[in-house]
Amino acid sequence: MAETLVLIPGLACTSRLFEPQVAALAGERTILIADHTRDDSIPAIAARLLREAPERFAVAGLSMGGYIALEVMRQAPERVARLALLDTSARPDTVEASQDRERLIALAQAGRFTDIHSKLWPRLVHPAHREDRALQDIVLGMMRETGAEAYARQQRAIMARADSRPNLPGIEVPTLVLVGEGDAITPPEVAREMAEMIEWASLVVVPESGHLSTLEQPERVTQALRLWLNKD
Numbered sequence: 001m002a003e004t005l006v007l008i009p010g011l012a013c014t015s016r017l018f019e020p021q022v023a024a025l026a027g028e029r030t031i032l033i034a035d036h037t038r039d040d041s042i043p044a045i046a047a048r049l050l051r052e053a054p055e056r057f058a059v060a061g062l063s064m065g066g067y068i069a070l071e072v073m074r075q076a077p078e079r080v081a082r083l084a085l086l087d088t089s090a091r092p093d094t095v096e097a098s099q100d101r102e103r104l105i106a107l108a109q110a111g112r113f114t115d116i117h118s119k120l121w122p123r124l125v126h127p128a129h130r131e132d133r134a135l136q137d138i139v140l141g142m143m144r145e146t147g148a149e150a151y152a153r154q155q156r157a158i159m160a161r162a163d164s165r166p167n168l169p170g171i172e173v174p175t176l177v178l179v180g181e182g183d184a185i186t187p188p189e190v191a192r193e194m195a196e197m198i199e200w201a202s203l204v205v206v207p208e209s210g211h212l213s214t215l216e217q218p219e220r221v222t223q224a225l226r227l228w229l230n231k232d
Contacts, residue, residue, distance in 0.1 A: 180209030
């Protein structure tokens with residue numbers, strides 16, 4: 001019987017981040033979307049996921065979701081059958097990144113999600129998708145649905161995350177490391193670093209995609225996930 005697939009969205013993202021993949025894969029297995037909005041640390045979010053997930057499952061996370069997936073592997077490696085790290089990093093936050101996050105938290109608390117979106121958008125997607133109004137509307141809609149309080153919790157959890165690189169060589173399940181070739185936030189060299197440190201990893205670089213690969217190139221990402229899910 002196919003394992004349940006637990007999907008973990010990124011910062012300020014909801015289940016809509018994985019809508020194309022859920023539509024394509026839901027007929028093949030049970031799919032759960034992790035709740036990453038209620039806790040203020042990566043370990044606490046991972047612990048909540050583990051309480052709500054079945055005994056054994058496959059897990060895939062994008063960006064912040066990848067940080068959580070790596071923490072799930074740290075807390076309960078025996079429960080994870082497969083791991084997918086999408087547009088993410090095993091590195092801790094830099095000082096500069098944390099300073100940027102504090103500024104974004106202040107904007108969110110002032111109710112200025114449109115300003116946050118404007119600042120982030122050019123780095124979120126591949127240049128070929130920057131004028132895609134429908135995609136912009138999805139991203140801004142997910143931010144607003146997340147809300148200022150949950151957004152601040154998520155940012156603070158990200159800032160305090162651990163360096164997961166020391167744990168990568170110990171991962172012994174089929175692992176997909178996927179990244180958009182134009183990802184400006186967690187670029188291909190960061191994905192390559194993870195893939196080289198995980199013996200069981202496959203690296204997929206998605207053409208004409210930035211940081212939001214699941215929405216920018218949904219068919220390619222779904223194909224990569226399906227191959228990963230069916231790997232012996």
